[in-house]
Amino acid sequence: MKLTPVMERFVLHWGEMGGRWGVNRTVSQIHALLYLSEAPLTAEEIADVLQVARSNVSTSLRELQSWGLVKMVHITGDRRDHFEAHHDVREIFRVVVEERKKREIDPTLTLLRACTTEAGNETPKAVRERMQNTLAFMELLTSVYDEVHQLPDAGLMAWLKTGLKARKLMR
Template identity: 55%
Template structure:
């Protein structure tokens, strides 16, 4: 699949950003290619377009499917699996956010709960450590709950909230957004 200069620029940038987000560059580039592709692509086409090994593409596709942002589709007259990305950016945001929470925040909350529980039962550790861990646990539990509430809001309403963000700040009595120096 020939890429336009803009598509190339986006795919390369998405790959670079992926590494900053803790995602393999090729995984991010495969996602970017599928995101901008108007039709589902088979693995060989992805490998040829990105000039990467077919095995790397297969691994990347499995990871993206595991995240839930790429799915297999079948094309009439072709026995190969084809792949497409979710196209709605809000849906992608929801999926990636939920998955990151599940993989990163939830395990941390569980470990903090265990640590705080052990300290409360007399486990070795200072009062200071217990207070710090309790504060971290409370923060993560609160923000995690807020996050889950936000994701339960229908996309249309969430978009509306996003557009009103400055007005929401004033409604909540939080004043104007502080300026950065």
């Protein structure tokens, strides 16, 4: 397994971006590598290409599997584990959006429900309203997500594209 310069650039970039996404560099690099790779790779090969510790690959793969971005497969006649990633960017997009919603939205929804329920007169009215509005908006986003994310691929694309003409339609 050897990367062409363009592939290497892609992998390194994906790794850097990982930082801005809540995953660390190695995790993100491994994902990029598997995304590009034709065939499933062993942990050993990955460690080799990316020049990171074997143990680091092990934990990173575990994380990627927990996200549902990578799965373990086996090759007959080889007892080592091999790993592969979805090769479809839309599938990756779905998974990432879902996971980020879980981590970035859901806990706040829970909190806001608690706050709006418990806030009594000791909390200024304007503050209560603000929390209420925040909750309502986040619930709307969540509902839209719930509907849209279970569309088949073509449906998702179709809905997205309605956004392209939104301005025109609004007039």
